[in-house]
Amino acid sequence: MKIGFFTDTYFPQVSGVSTSIKTLKDELEKLGHDVYIFTTTDPDAKEVESRIIRMPSIPFVSFKDRRVVIRGMLYAYHIAKEIDLDIVHTHTEFGVGVLGKQTAKALNIPVVHTYHTMYEDYLHYIAKGKVLKPVHVKQLSKLYTNHMSGIICPSQRVVTKLKEYGIERPMSVIPTGINVSQFKPVEEKLINEVKEQYQINSDECLLLSVSRISYEKNIQTIISGLSKVVEELPYVKLLVVGDGPFKSKLEKQVEELSLTDYVIFAGEIPNKDIAPFYQAADYFVSASDSETQGLTYTEAMAAKTKVVAKGNEYLDDLFNDKSLGVTYADNVDFADTLIDYIREDIVSDQEVLKDKLYDISSEAFGKKVEDFYQKALIYFEERHQGYEEDSSIYSLKLFKK
Numbered sequence: 001m002k003i004g005f006f007t008d009t010y011f012p013q014v015s016g017v018s019t020s021i022k023t024l025k026d027e028l029e030k031l032g033h034d035v036y037i038f039t040t041t042d043p044d045a046k047e048v049e050s051r052i053i054r055m056p057s058i059p060f061v062s063f064k065d066r067r068v069v070i071r072g073m074l075y076a077y078h079i080a081k082e083i084d085l086d087i088v089h090t091h092t093e094f095g096v097g098v099l100g101k102q103t104a105k106a107l108n109i110p111v112v113h114t115y116h117t118m119y120e121d122y123l124h125y126i127a128k129g130k131v132l133k134p135v136h137v138k139q140l141s142k143l144y145t146n147h148m149s150g151i152i153c154p155s156q157r158v159v160t161k162l163k164e165y166g167i168e169r170p171m172s173v174i175p176t177g178i179n180v181s182q183f184k185p186v187e188e189k190l191i192n193e194v195k196e197q198y199q200i201n202s203d204e205c206l207l208l209s210v211s212r213i214s215y216e217k218n219i220q221t222i223i224s225g226l227s228k229v230v231e232e233l234p235y236v237k238l239l240v241v242g243d244g245p246f247k248s249k250l251e252k253q254v255e256e257l258s259l260t261d262y263v264i265f266a267g268e269i270p271n272k273d274i275a276p277f278y279q280a281a282d283y284f285v286s287a288s289d290s291e292t293q294g295l296t297y298t299e300a301m302a303a304k305t306k307v308v309a310k311g312n313e314y315l316d317d318l319f320n321d322k323s324l325g326v327t328y329a330d331n332v333d334f335a336d337t338l339i340d341y342i343r344e345d346i347v348s349d350q351e352v353l354k355d356k357l358y359d360i361s362s363e364a365f366g367k368k369v370e371d372f373y374q375k376a377l378i379y380f381e382e383r384h385q386g387y388e389e390d391s392s393i394y395s396l397k398l399f400k401k
Contacts, residue, residue, distance in 0.1 A: 006100030007091035010039040020176040027366025040067040069095040110149035110380035121290035149376040155314035177365025183302035190276040208281035213244030221287035225335035243268040278303035298360040323349040
């Protein structure tokens with residue numbers, strides 16, 4: 001099958017979306033498919049990349065590390081036509097995603113979409129939330145997903161929100177998988193190097209946060225709760241891995257709370273080098289409100305690092321066994337939940353972990369998406385080539401199996 005990914009975000013831009021796309025591309029190619037990526041230019045990208053078609057772009061006004069296509073769409077369409085794609089898979093609701101929809105319609109092939117981002121969590125970035133409102137997100141989402149042959153949702157939270165928007169396209173929950181082998185036990189030497197670099201003593205308990213440092217990641221709640229944690233457990237330290245626009249405010253918060261001896265900012269660490277950081281940590285912590293799934297949680301699980309995270313439908317199910325981690329409901333619950341969990345010192349259940357690791361693997365991810373494509377192709381054919389409305393009940397049931 002020849003598959004066209006259309007996305008505004010791809011490497012060398014670092015994000016959960018670009019990681020998800022690369023992971024899926026690799027797994028689909030292992031299954032024998034040809035995957036072509038239509039995306040934006042990037043000053044740090046290689047000049048020639050196999051099966052990657054880049055269109056001229058500029059940085060987005062509110063996210064300088066994200067880009068917006070300015071021209072080259074017609075050129076990209078002609079390439080897609082020459083490739084003779086079988087299916088289009090869009091990963092953005094904007095510029096390149098719109099091109100993907102138009103390309104699918106012109107080629108008379110199905111188009112599916114992954115709804116990666118909960119935009120209501122990011123409205124404050126655009127004119128401080130005074131211009132775009134949740135109702136605009138609803139309208140945009142309904143308009144964009146119209147005529148789709150299926151929507152991949154990284155978690156049940158996304159399904160729930162899209163149904164609130166009144167979207168009735170076929171949906172399937174398929175969380176992004178990870179390369180589990182990347183997080184297999186590393187040499188003790190590498191773990192010790194991490195601890196030595198950041199001056200973590202052997203008798204200290206290391207908490208780890210890994211994410212883009214932005215307001216919606218809610219690291220400020222972790223730091224705020226840490227004051228209470230160190231009162232009860234003075235041997236605890238927090239290592240914050242990542243970079244972003246909110247970093248300076250977090251550093252100021254640490255100073256104001258007199259936590260400079262307990263919080264370390266490590267900066268951004270390439271994903272290929274992150275495994276020793278997870279394995280050096282005793283607990284992975286998060287208070288994020290914006291995750292549709294969150295690859296860092298599954299990476300921590302693959303590294304056999306226990307997790308304490310703010311719960312949602314996805315995470316509550318992922319960490320439904322205390323040997324893997326625990327979730328809490330509200331920001332104010334973080335400190336007490338962490339303190340209690342550390343004191344319990346629960347032993348990992350290897351059988352539970354083994355089952356979970358396959359579920360979150362990139363291999364399982366690729367096979368689930370491949371199956372989704374097959375159902376989308378059937379759905380497309382049954383709906384008279386995808387652009388005529390009908391009332392087929394059977395087609396919708398395909399996606400529920």
